Amino acid sequence: MSRGHRLPADWDAIVVGSGMGGLTCAAYLAVTGHRVLVLEQAGVLGGNSHVFRRRSAYEFDAGVHYIGDCGPDGVLPSILRGLGLDGRVEFRAMDPDGFDEVVLPGLRMFVPVGWDRYLDRLIEVLPTDKEGLREFTRVCSAVGAEMRWTLLSAAGVDPAEILRRTPTAMAWGRRTLHDLFEHCRLSAAARTVLAAQALNYGIGPEAATVGTHASVTDHYLRGAAYPVGGGQMLSASLSETITGHGGAVRVGHRVERVLVEEGRACGVVLATGQELRAPIVVSNADYPRTVLELVGEQHFPKSIVKRARTAVMGFPLVVLYVGLDRELPGRRNANLWWHGNADIEEAFRGLTDGRFDAPPSVFISFASGKDPHTPAIRPPGHANFQVMALCPRSLEPWGAAAEPAGGERYRRDPAYLAQKERVTETMLATAERALGPFRRHVTHLELATPATQRRYTRSTGGSPFGLARWGGTGARPDTRTSVAGLYVVGQSTRYGSGITGAAVSGIACAGQILGRPLLPEVYAGAVLGDHRLLPERGADWDPLRVCGGRAPRGTRSS
Structure with a gap:
C-alpha cells in the first residue's frame, strides 16, 4: 500500500x-x-x-470485541454480501447459552441468545423484580424489533404506515433508559444487570435512550460472534x-x-x-x-x-492489553462484565463528577477464546485478553494528554506517565478481583488511554x-x-x-x-x-x- x-x-x-x-x-x-x-x-x-501486534507473539484488537446479529439474515453479513464478500469474512459464534457473563456482588448471570431466554435468566437471578423485568423486556424487545424493521424495510413506505408499525419505538425510543427503569420500578441490582453492558455504547442510563439500549441489546440477543482472523x-x-x-x-x-x-x-x-x-x-x-x-x-x-x-461525547476508555503464559482455566466463550458497584446509575454519576480512584466496573474480552485457531492471536498455551473501563471525560488527570489531537509529546510527559502507571495498577488489581490472581503469569501488559485514542483516530475527547x-x-x-x-x-x-x-x-x-x-x-x-x-x-x-x-x-x- x-x-x-x-x-x-x-x-x-x-x-x-x-x-x-x-x-x-x-x-x-x-x-x-x-x-x-x-x-x-x-x-x-x-x-x-484495526489490530496491533506485540512481542512477536500477540495480536490485540483495538475495538472489535464481539458483533451481534451475524446469522445468515444478519445486518453486517448482508452489508458484506452485497459487496461480493460472501465467504471472505467468517464469523465464529460465541456461546449461545451465555455469550456475556454479568457479575455483581452476590449475583452472576450468563446472557443467552433470544429475548425469551434472556427474560427467564433475569427472573431466575432477580425474582423480586419479576413484573418489572417482564415490562422492561416487553418494551425493549418491541423497540428493538421495530427499529430494525424501520432500518431494513421502511424505504419508500408511507410515513403513516411507519407510525402504525412502530408504536413502541414512537412511545419510548427517545426517552431515557432511566425513565424506563422508573416506569418498571426496578431495583438498583436489576438496573445494573440490565445496563451491565453499557460500555457497548459508552453512556449511562440517565443519558442513553431506550432506543439506543434496545437496539444494541436486540443486536446481541440475535447471536454474538467474532470475525475469524480478528x-x-x-x-x-x-x-x-x-x-x-x-x-x-x-x-x-x-x-x-x-x-x-x-x-x-x-x-x-x-x-x-x-x-x-x-x-x-x-x-x-x-x-x-x-x-x-x-x-x-x-x-x-x-x-x-x-x-x-x-456537544457531549461518550465517555472515553482505558484499555489494559494482557498476555499470559498460560490459558485461563474454566472459561467458556463469553465476555465478562464485572461490576463492583451494584448501583450502575451511581457509578455513572461518579464518572460524570470525575471520580476514578478505581474502575467501578470492567469489561473483559478474551480474544484467545473467541478465535483460538488464529496463530497471531497468541502462542499455543497462552492467553490474550483485554480489560476495559470507562473513565471521566476530563483529560486533565492525564496531564499533557490535553495537547492537540494527533500530538505525541504526551507519551514522554512525567504527569502522563505517572497517571498511566497508577491506572495500570488499579486496572490490574480490578481484573484480578474479577478473574483471580494471574499477574505472575503476565508476559505482556500495556495500557491504552484516552490520549492513545485521540492520537490514532483524532476523536474529540478521546472517546x-x-x-x-x-x-x-x-x-x-x-x-x-x-x-x-x-x-x-x-x-x-x-x-x-x-x-x-x-x-x-x-x-x-x-x-x-x-x-x-x-x-x-x-x-x-x-x-x-x-x-x-x-x-x-x-x-x-x-x-x-x-x-x-x-x-x-x-x-x-x-
Whole structure:
C-alpha cells in the first residue's frame, strides 16, 4: 500500500478516514462505479477495527470485541454480501447459552441468545423484580424489533404506515433508559444487570435512550460472534473491494481541511499542502471535529455550530492489553462484565463528577477464546485478553494528554506517565478481583488511554463512542450535512455505535449519495460487487499488511 507517492488530483468521491463507516461507504460507491479515494492519517486502515501486534507473539484488537446479529439474515453479513464478500469474512459464534457473563456482588448471570431466554435468566437471578423485568423486556424487545424493521424495510413506505408499525419505538425510543427503569420500578441490582453492558455504547442510563439500549441489546440477543482472523479482516476485505473496483486507499495521508467553494464541498487539502478535488467528500471524523476543524464553522448554520460547540461525547476508555503464559482455566466463550458497584446509575454519576480512584466496573474480552485457531492471536498455551473501563471525560488527570489531537509529546510527559502507571495498577488489581490472581503469569501488559485514542483516530475527547448529546435527548445527525456534497459517517450519526452501527452509517450514506435504498436492497439479496475483481488470498495472506501494516504475521508491528 502506497504511503508517499503523489496522488492524482481529481476523484469522484474522497473519504476522510478509514473506520467502518468510511470504508463501507467507499466500498459501496466503488462497486457502483465511482472513482473513490480513501485517506487515512494513521499507518493502518480500520479506525477502531484495526489490530496491533506485540512481542512477536500477540495480536490485540483495538475495538472489535464481539458483533451481534451475524446469522445468515444478519445486518453486517448482508452489508458484506452485497459487496461480493460472501465467504471472505467468517464469523465464529460465541456461546449461545451465555455469550456475556454479568457479575455483581452476590449475583452472576450468563446472557443467552433470544429475548425469551434472556427474560427467564433475569427472573431466575432477580425474582423480586419479576413484573418489572417482564415490562422492561416487553418494551425493549418491541423497540428493538421495530427499529430494525424501520432500518431494513421502511424505504419508500408511507410515513403513516411507519407510525402504525412502530408504536413502541414512537412511545419510548427517545426517552431515557432511566425513565424506563422508573416506569418498571426496578431495583438498583436489576438496573445494573440490565445496563451491565453499557460500555457497548459508552453512556449511562440517565443519558442513553431506550432506543439506543434496545437496539444494541436486540443486536446481541440475535447471536454474538467474532470475525475469524480478528477485527482486521473487516477493513482488509473492504479495502480489497475498493481497490478491486478501481478505487484507491492510502494510509499516512492526513487531511488538513475540507475545501468548500460557493457553499459546496469540492475536495480536501492534505497536511503536505497537496490539493485533491472531488464533488463528494465524506468525513469519517466525528461530527464536532468535522464542523469545527476540518470544514470550519463559517460554512454551517449557527444552530449546527452551537450544537458542535456544546456537544457531549461518550465517555472515553482505558484499555489494559494482557498476555499470559498460560490459558485461563474454566472459561467458556463469553465476555465478562464485572461490576463492583451494584448501583450502575451511581457509578455513572461518579464518572460524570470525575471520580476514578478505581474502575467501578470492567469489561473483559478474551480474544484467545473467541478465535483460538488464529496463530497471531497468541502462542499455543497462552492467553490474550483485554480489560476495559470507562473513565471521566476530563483529560486533565492525564496531564499533557490535553495537547492537540494527533500530538505525541504526551507519551514522554512525567504527569502522563505517572497517571498511566497508577491506572495500570488499579486496572490490574480490578481484573484480578474479577478473574483471580494471574499477574505472575503476565508476559505482556500495556495500557491504552484516552490520549492513545485521540492520537490514532483524532476523536474529540478521546472517546471511541461518538456523540452522547447533540441538542436534545437522543438526537443525532444524519449523514447528509447542510453543506452540499459533504457527508459524515461513523458513530456520531443516528445509525448507532459499534462496528455494525458504523457500517450501517456507511451504506446509508452511500445510498443517500446514489439516491437509492441500498441497505434494504442488499438485505433482500442484491449483490452489487463483483467477487471476480477481488484478489486471491494465498497461504501468506495477512489482513494487517493489506491494511498498511508493515509487519508480516507473527512479527512485531511498529
